[in-house]
Each structure stands twice: as structure tokens, then as C-alpha cells.
Amino acid sequence: MHVAIVGSGPSGLYTADAVARLWPETEIDIFDRLPTPYGLVRGGIAPDHQSTKAVARAFERTLARPGTRFFGNVEIGRDLQYEELKAAYDLVIFSVGAENDRSLGIPGENLQGVYGAAAFVGWYNGHPRHHALEPLLEGSALAVIGNGNVAVDVVRVLAKTQAELADSDICEHAARRIDAARLTDLYLIGRRGPVEASFTPIELAELGELERCEIVVDPAELAVDVGPEVPEKEVKVRQRNLEILRSFALRTGEPKPMRIHVLFHAAPVAILGNERVTGLVLERTRVVDGRAELTGERFELPVETVIAAIGYHTPQIPGVPFDEQRGRFKNxxxxxxxxxxxxxxxxxxxxxxxxxxxxxxxxLVKRIAEDLSSHPLPEGKPGSAAVATLLQQRGVHVIDFAGWKRIDTAEIARAQPPKPREKFVTAASLIAAAASELESSL
Ligand SMILES: Cc1cc2nc3c(=O)[nH]c(=O)nc-3n(C[C@H](O)[C@H](O)[C@H](O)COP(=O)(O)OP(=O)(O)OC[C@H]3O[C@@H](n4cnc5c(N)ncnc54)[C@H](O)[C@@H]3O)c2cc1C
Structure with a gap:
């Protein structure tokens, strides 16, 4: 059987692993539009969460398995078409993630100084699409809209000192810009209340451990309890979040030069400014049946940067059925x-x-097996032989697993310890690094 997996993030690689366990004879080709594998493990997960990124070691074993091939730097929809994949492979499995930012849908969203979290996080993580973002961080106040772990990641990374980031793999360009920023007030803004917030306790608690930054929460916001509307399996997490927030609100001690203000019940309604952001207008909300309702009471924050961490949607690929409303493939x-x-x-x-x-x-793989037992595959798809020819004819510079390993080695070698790696951030530099050892050995 010839299987194409499109996207080498966690879902693609776990699927490859499950396919290989069930059908060890399968030829699995894994495509990624980046020259590097691992999706958000490389380009999304915060650079100071190295222990989470260590899952890449298990993914590497999946990629290195005989019968599995990595086709890096190949974008489906650009370098190869969906119909071509279907013609070449018995099974095509999309695992392309959801890498486009959802928009806020409010006036001022296109001003300079407004960024989606995918772009901002991609910038500090060296994603080739976002490395050149150069976000405006010149003002003293910045707002992050969203109450999930991504929003928490963003404020934490911005609040950390260079020493605190020393053993992270934050890209040099981002570390420098964050160090040069003169931010003093970071606002973490949720439309709903502390009970509805979707961050997890470990991530939230980390905000209380920052060297130069204190955390400010209005205790009046925390005079609530987890109600019966919260699903049973979430109750403990929500209660723990409340406890942590209350402990933040009770803190006393020496003031620090930076503050994270955790604001609840505040919906963004407009971003102010002519060319650049000069402020954010918020409207107070109340939560009714789990949803935020606007109250009409507005206030302004004098921020100069706004980062929206409110969710993502999947980019479309020509021919693949798409659910516009949900922003993902129809399935x-x-x-x-x-x-x-x-x-x-x-x-x-x-x-x-x-x-x-x-x-x-x-x-998913169990389901595929069930489908195959009731609808056996037609014989004779050619697999990678067909796509390799197409890619060659189109002049696509494919990065294989050995090429990725050369990138990996070069990134680790050029980092200043204790930094674990210094990433190459452009497609060109990644491709050059993939070829480096090869060229020197010729
Ligand atoms: C900012 C952020 C921080 C996170 N932090 C954590 C954390 O600390 N801990 C944790 O457990 N989880 C974390 N997560 C969640 C975790 O990253 C996701 O659960 C996981 O990455 C989703 O996997 P995926 O394979 O579906 O998508 P992705 O990881 O996005 O992988 C998709 C892959 O598909 C590729 N691709 C896209 N389009 C194409 C195309 N047309 N052709 C070829 N390839 C394509 C992309 O380049 C990418 O490599 C975080 C998520 C985000 C956004």
C-alpha cells in the first residue's frame, strides 16, 4: 500500500506511526511545505518549553523508519496537486493543521501593530513565513486578546528577561527585539470570566514566577465558583485556575518593572489609530449561558500593539472539500x-x-482499517515514483530526511550554549543548510 501524509506535525507523524504499526509493509511518504518537519512543535510551541518540544525525538524515529520518506519543501496545492496525489497513492491523509489566524472582525484590525498569534508566535519561533514580521514593540503597553495557552505563551515570552530565555530556542532576531522593547504593561484579555478561561493551570502558574514581571488581577473578578454548566472533566482544572488567580490577587511584595494585567469580561470592539495602533476599545461583558453578552459599558487601553490569539483556521487546498463555517476540511x-x-x-x-x-x-487508523475491509483498494497505484518524477520536472528542491538531519545538526552546532539551537529562518538558508555537508563532501 502507498500512503501519502500531507503535513509532518504531530497529527501527521502519529498517524504515520499508527499506519506503520498496523501495516508494516506500507510505503509512507510524508510531505511538508516547510523544509523542516514537526509542525507546531518547531514553529508554535513556546521556545522556553523545551521539555514539550522533546517529543520531536519520538517523531524522528517515525521519520527514520524504513519505508517512510520525508518530502520537505513540497507544498500540496502548489508543487503537487490534490488530484495528482490521489492518482499516485492508495490513501491520502491530510494533517496540515490550522495555521491561519482567525480575524477579530473589528474596526482597526489592519492597522500597523496588530498581529495574529500564528504570525507573532511564528516570528519568535523562526517560521519561514513569519520570521520577517518585525512586530512593533516600541510602546510601553501591549494587549493580547484571548484566554488560552497561546495567549499565555505570548505574554510570558515577552515578559521574560534574556537570562530567563537563555536556554530556550527563541530566534536571535526575536530575542534582540524583545530585549530592546520598553514594554511595561501587558494586558491579557478575555471576553468571558475566569471560570470560562481555557488556559491550563501549569501555564497560568508560570506567569507568577517571572523575574521582572508581576501579575495584576482584580479580586472582584474572582468572587465566583465553578458552576454546574462546566463539564465534569473540566471542573478540577477550572477550580485550580481560580485558586492560582486568587493567589496572584493576594500577592504583596516589591513592585517589579513590568506587569501582566489579567482582564476578564472585556470584549474588543475597536482598535484605534491612523496608521499605527494607539489604543484598544473594550466593552464590558457578562456571561449568560456560557456566552459573553455586551453590556454597553466601554473603556480604552492606551496600547500600541495588539496580538489576537483567538483561534485558527485551516488554509484551503484546491479540490479538497472545505467547511467554510468551521474553517477546516469537510469530513x-x-x-x-x-x-x-x-x-x-x-x-x-x-x-x-x-x-x-x-x-x-x-x-483514525482504526477507522481506515474498517473502511478498507468493506471497500478494498483498487490495485496498482505507483506511489512515490510518480510524484518524484513530477517534482523533478517542476524543479522543486525536495528536502529529505537526511537533509533535515543536516539542518538539525547545523542549527545545534551554531547555537551558543545553553541555547539548544539557533534556527535557520528563511527557506533559502534552510535549503542551504540541508545541502551543506553534501557539498563539502563532494
Ligand atoms: C502557539 C501554540 C503553542 C502550543 N503549545 C503547545 C504546548 O506547549 N504543548 C502541547 O502539547 N501542545 C501545544 N500546542 C498544540 C499543538 O501544537 C497541536 O496540538 C499540534 O501541533 C496539532 O498538530 P497538527 O499536526 O494537526 O498541526 P501542525 O502542528 O500545525 O502541523 C501541520 C503541518 O502541515 C504542514 N502543511 C500545511 N499546509 C501544507 C500543505 N499545503 N502542503 C504540505 N504541508 C503543509 C505545516 O507546515 C505543518 O508542518 C500549541 C499550539 C499552538 C498554536
Whole structure:
């Protein structure tokens, strides 16, 4: 059997692993539009969360498995078309994630100084699409809109000192810009209340451990309890979040030069400014049946940068059925059309941690096996031989697993310890690094 997996993030690699376990003879080709594998593990997860990024070691074993090939720097929809994949492979599994930012949909969103979290996080993580963002960080106040872990990551990375980031793999360009910034007030803004916030306790607690930054929460916001509307399995997490926030509100001590203000019940309604952001207008909300309702009471924050961490959607690929409303591929529990499936964030939307994709991959592959037992595959698809020819004819510079390992080695070698790696951030420099050892040995 010839299987194409499109996207080498957690969902693609866990799916590859599950396919290989069930059908060890399968030829698995894994495509990624970046020259590097691992999706958000490389380009999304915060640079100071190295222990989470260590999952890449397990992913490497999946990529190195005999019968598996990595086709890096190959974008489906650009370098190869969907129909071509279907013609070449018995199964096509999309695992392309959800890498486009959802927009706020408010006036002022296009001003200089407004960024989506995918772009901002991609900037400090050296994603080739976002490395050149050069975000405006010249003002003293910045707002991050969103109450999930991504919003918490962003304020934490901005609040950390260079010493605190020393053993992270934050890109040099971003570390320099953050160091030069003169930020004093970071606002973490949620439309709903502390009970509804979706950050997790470990990430929230980290905000209380920052060297130069204190955390400010209005205790009046915390005079609430987790109600019966919260699903049973979430109750403990929400209660723990409340406890942590209360402990923040009770803190006394020497003032620090930076503050994270945690604001709840505040919906963004407009961003002010002519060319650049000069302020953010918020409207107070109350939560009714779990939803934020506007109250008409407005206030302004004098921020000069706004980062929206309010969710993502999957980029469309010509020919692949798409659910516009949900912003992901149309699918029925992973089934897209005969022989085509979706896994991970492009299947169910942007939620869940890395490990969630492992469970999901197991369920998906079980489903594929059931489908194959009732609808056996037609014989004779050519697999990678066909696409390799097409890619060669089109002059696509494919980075294989050995090429990625050369990039990996070069990034580790050029980092100043204790920094674990200094990433190459442009497609050209990644491609050059992939070829480096090869050229020197010729
Ligand atoms: C900012 C951020 C921080 C996070 N932090 C954590 C954390 O600390 N801990 C945790 O457990 N989880 C974290 N997560 C969640 C975790 O990253 C996701 O659960 C996981 O990455 C989703 O996997 P995926 O494979 O569906 O998508 P992705 O990881 O996005 O992988 C998709 C891959 O598809 C490729 N691709 C896209 N389009 C194409 C195309 N047309 N052709 C070829 N390739 C394509 C992309 O380049 C990418 O490599 C975080 C998520 C974000 C956004």
C-alpha cells in the first residue's frame, strides 16, 4: 500500500506511526511545505518549553523508519496537486493543521501593530513565513486578546528577561527585539470570566514566577465558583485556575518593572489609530449561558500593539472539500472522500495538545482499517515514483530526511550554549543548510 501524509506535525507523524504499526509493509511518504518537519512543535510551541518540544525525538524515529520518506519543501496545492496525489497513492491523509489566524472582525484590525498569534508566535519561533514580521514593540503597553495557552505563551515570552530565555530556542532576531522593547504593561484579555478561561493551570502558574514581571488581577473578578454548566472533566482544572488567580490577587511584595494585567469580561470592539495602533476599545461583558453578552459599558487601553490569539483556521487546498463555517476540511470523523482522510487540527479544529493527536491518530487508523475491509483498494497505484518524477520536472528542491538531519545538526552546532539551537529562518538558508555537508563532501 502507498500512503501519502500531507503535513509532518504531530497529527501527521502519529498517524504515520499508527499506519506503520498496523501495516508494516506500507510505503509512507510524508510531505511538508516547510523544509523542516514537526509542525507546531518547531514553529508554535513556546521556545522556553523545551521539555514539550522533546517529543520531536519520538517523531524522528517515525521519520527514520524504513519505508517512510520525508518530502520537505513540497507544498500540496502548489508543487503537487490534490488530484495528482490521489492518482499516485492508495490513501491520502491530510494533517496540515490550522495555521491561519482567525480575524477579530473589528474596526482597526489592519492597522500597523496588530498581529495574529500564528504570525507573532511564528516570528519568535523562526517560521519561514513569519520570521520577517518585525512586530512593533516600541510602546510601553501591549494587549493580547484571548484566554488560552497561546495567549499565555505570548505574554510570558515577552515578559521574560534574556537570562530567563537563555536556554530556550527563541530566534536571535526575536530575542534582540524583545530585549530592546520598553514594554511595561501587558494586558491579557478575555471576553468571558475566569471560570470560562481555557488556559491550563501549569501555564497560568508560570506567569507568577517571572523575574521582572508581576501579575495584576482584580479580586472582584474572582468572587465566583465553578458552576454546574462546566463539564465534569473540566471542573478540577477550572477550580485550580481560580485558586492560582486568587493567589496572584493576594500577592504583596516589591513592585517589579513590568506587569501582566489579567482582564476578564472585556470584549474588543475597536482598535484605534491612523496608521499605527494607539489604543484598544473594550466593552464590558457578562456571561449568560456560557456566552459573553455586551453590556454597553466601554473603556480604552492606551496600547500600541495588539496580538489576537483567538483561534485558527485551516488554509484551503484546491479540490479538497472545505467547511467554510468551521474553517477546516469537510469530513465525517476523518473521512473526506474515498481513499482520503483528515487528521489533527485540519480535521477537528485547533484544540488539544500534542498528545491528543496521538489518540486521534489511533482512532483514525482504526477507522481506515474498517473502511478498507468493506471497500478494498483498487490495485496498482505507483506511489512515490510518480510524484518524484513530477517534482523533478517542476524543479522543486525536495528536502529529505537526511537533509533535515543536516539542518538539525547545523542549527545545534551554531547555537551558543545553553541555547539548544539557533534556527535557520528563511527557506533559502534552510535549503542551504540541508545541502551543506553534501557539498563539502563532494
Ligand atoms: C502557539 C501554540 C503553542 C502550543 N503549545 C503547545 C504546548 O506547549 N504543548 C502541547 O502539547 N501542545 C501545544 N500546542 C498544540 C499543538 O501544537 C497541536 O496540538 C499540534 O501541533 C496539532 O498538530 P497538527 O499536526 O494537526 O498541526 P501542525 O502542528 O500545525 O502541523 C501541520 C503541518 O502541515 C504542514 N502543511 C500545511 N499546509 C501544507 C500543505 N499545503 N502542503 C504540505 N504541508 C503543509 C505545516 O507546515 C505543518 O508542518 C500549541 C499550539 C499552538 C498554536
Amino acid at each position: 465525517d470523523e476523518g473521512w473526506v472522500e474515498p481513499g482520503v482522510y483528515a487528521a489533527g487540527w485540519c480535521k477537528h479544529g485547533p484544540r488539544g495538545v500534542v498528545g491528543t493527536n496521538r489518540t486521534d491518530a489511533g482512532i
